[in-house]
Amino acid sequence: MKLTKAITLVVSLVIAPIVSAATATDVSNESALKQKLTETLGVNVAQIQPSPVDGLYQVFTDRGVLYVTQDGSKLFHGNLYDLDQGMKNLTELALAAPRLEMLKPFEQDMLVYKAKNEKHVVTIFTDVDCGFCRKLHNQMQGYNDLGITIRYLAYPRAGIPSANADEMQAVWCAKDPLKAMTEAKTGGNVKSASCDIDIAKQFQLGQAFGVNGTPAIVLENGVMVPGYQPPADLLRTIESNL
Numbered sequence: 734m735k736l737t738k739a740i741t742l743v744v745s746l747v748i749a750p751i752v753s754a755a756t757a758t759d760v761s762n763e764s765a766l767k768q769k770l771t772e773t774l775g776v777n778v779a780q781i782q783p784s785p786v787d788g789l790y791q792v793f794t795d796r797g798v799l800y801v802t803q804d805g806s807k808l809f810h811g812n813l814y815d816l817d818q819g820m821k822n823l824t825e826l827a828l829a830a831p832r833l834e835m836l837k838p839f840e841q842d843m844l845v846y847k848a849k850n851e852k853h854v855v856t857i858f859t860d861v862d863c864g865f866c867r868k869l870h871n872q873m874q875g876y877n878d879l880g881i882t883i884r885y886l887a888y889p890r891a892g893i894p895s896a897n898a899d900e901m902q903a904v905w906c907a908k909d910p911l912k913a914m915t916e917a918k919t920g921g922n923v924k925s926a927s928c929d930i931d932i933a934k935q936f937q938l939g940q941a942f943g944v945n946g947t948p949a950i951v952l953e954n955g956v957m958v959p960g961y962q963p964p965a966d967l968l969r970t971i972e973s974n975l
Contacts, residue, residue, distance in 0.1 A: 760781045760782065760783075760790060762803075762805070763781050765805065766778075766781055766790070766792075766801065766805050767781065769805050770792065770794070770799070770801070770805075770808075776794040776795060776796050776799070777794060777795045778792055778793070778794050779793040779794065779795070780792075780793045781793075781801075784800055784813070785813065785815070785823050786800070786813065788802060788803055789801065789802060789803070790802075790803060791827060793827075793831070795941060796940075796941070796943075797810075797824075797828065797941075797942075797943045798824050798827050798828060800813065811824075812824040812825065822956070825956045825957065826956070828942075828943075828955065828957075829954055829955030829956050830955055831955070832942055832951060832955040832957065833954075833955040835938060835941065835942075836856060836938075836951065839886060839934075839935065839938060840884075842886075842905070842930050842935070843856065843884040843885060843886060844884070844885040844904075844905070844910050844911055844914055845882065845883070845884045845885075846873050846876075846877060846882065846883040846884075846885075846911065847877070847882045848876070848877040848878075848879075848880050848881055848882045849877065850880050851880055851882050852879075852880030852881070853880060853881050853882070853953060853968075853971050854881075854882045854884060854953055855881060855882070855883060855884065855950050855951065855952055855953065855967070855971070856884045856885075856886060856950070856951040857869070857883060857884065857885055857886070857948045857949065857950050857951070858885075858886050858887070858888035858935075858939045858942075858944050858947055858948065858949040858951075859885050859886070859887065859888060859947055859948050860887075860888055860889055860890045860897070860901070860947040860948075861897075861900055861901055861904060861914070861917040861918055862890070862897060862900075863890065863947045863948065865947070865948060865960065865961035866918065866947050866948050866961075867918045867919070868961055869948055869961050869962075870914070870915065870918045871918075872963065872964055875963070875964035876964045876967065878964075879964050879965070879967075879968050881964070881967060881968065881971070885914065886935045886938065886939065887901045887902075887904075887905065887932045887935040887936060888935065888936055888939040888944055888947050888949065889901050889932065889936060890946075890947060892936075893932070893933045893936050893937075898932055898933070898936070899925065900917060900923065901917075901932050902926070902927065902930075902932045903917075903923045903924065903925050903926050904917050904923050905928070905930045905932060906926035906927055906928035906930060907923060907924070907926055942957060943957065944957075944959075945959075946959060946960070948960065948961055950962070950967070952970070952971055952974050953971070953974075954974055954975075956974055958970055
């Protein structure tokens, strides 16, 4: 596997936050492991530290968290759960703080549907053509009524470049982006427009977060929840992660 152009572009966004959020530890063979993983997988390794499982290292990369044996001979990619803590997703927790740092530079470009009595804020990677994204958007008032502010970032599932991405660029660059988003998600045509907002960077951020479908919901603590949730269900999910 080799780095794609998209991955290369987000390395500068990903590596610094992960390094600052990860706790420095003494891994004697860190340099050798970094080199092996980079050469074998084509990933950029930010830091290696002991994982919650004895004998395994937790590796922070530009494609999420990997786990590798201390001798570097075995690797697995997946979520690590704690059976004694209600199946807590330890991998998600490891990525949570870095995600929050990575979101900060994008806050000014988010499309925000603010709750009048705001209690919670979630960030959602969305696509204008996604059926469940449209369903979620149609219930915006329900989320807002529960005190949930919704912030959108673009994740065109067709990739970059694509007609899908062009449509989302038009939404973000419209005179009234919130209205344009509603028009796009109800099947309307949004007039093509350009501006300084870079949809590609939002898409690349989603890739770095591990988004593989939309909607993808990032909670206030940085944990990412895949898929659509109705307003009441999302509120329960938020409260269970406080």
